[in-house]
Amino acid sequence: MAGKVLPYTIVFLMVLGLSDAVLFGILELPLHGRGWLLDIAGLLLSCRASSSAFCLRCFSSRQRAPSAIGTLLTSPAFGFMGIGFPRLGMNAFAYGFGAILPGTWVPDGAD
Numbered sequence: 001m002a003g004k005v006l007p008y009t010i011v012f013l014m015v016l017g018l019s020d021a022v023l024f025g026i027l028e029l030p031l032h033g034r035g036w037l038l039d040i041a042g043l044l045l046s047c048r049a050s051s052s053a054f055c056l057r058c059f060s061s062r063q064r065a066p067s068a069i070g071t072l073l074t075s076p077a078f079g080f081m082g083i084g085f086p087r088l089g090m091n092a093f094a095y096g097f098g099a100i101l102p103g104t105w106v107p108d109g110a111d
Contacts (some may be wrong), residue, residue, distance in 0.1 A: 005050045012049075016042045 023029050040079030056066035087095055
């Protein structure tokens with residue numbers, strides 16, 4: 001199972017590194033904070049998403065069930081992450097559900 005999750009984790013980290021290089025290197029956008037902290041946060045986000053997939057697979061003997069459960073948990077992620085509507089304006093359930101989804105590493109106060 002780890003052999004199946006590890007390539008996706010590596011690809012995610014490569015895309016994250018490339019996007020950081022473009023944003024902060026080529027486009028010269030300001031980075032308010034430390035770059036190494038941004039890298040660690042991206043690594044933790046990748047590990048959290050990979051471990052979620054790993055745990056879902058471990059608790060099911062069938063192959064389709066983890067995909068269905070993962071889809072059920074993450075399909076509302078874009079709505080609850082605060083992309084279209086700020087998280088600070090959400091009710092307690094929406095805010096809490098968005099906080100447990102592995103979709104953003106942004107701290108709760110930075111929305």
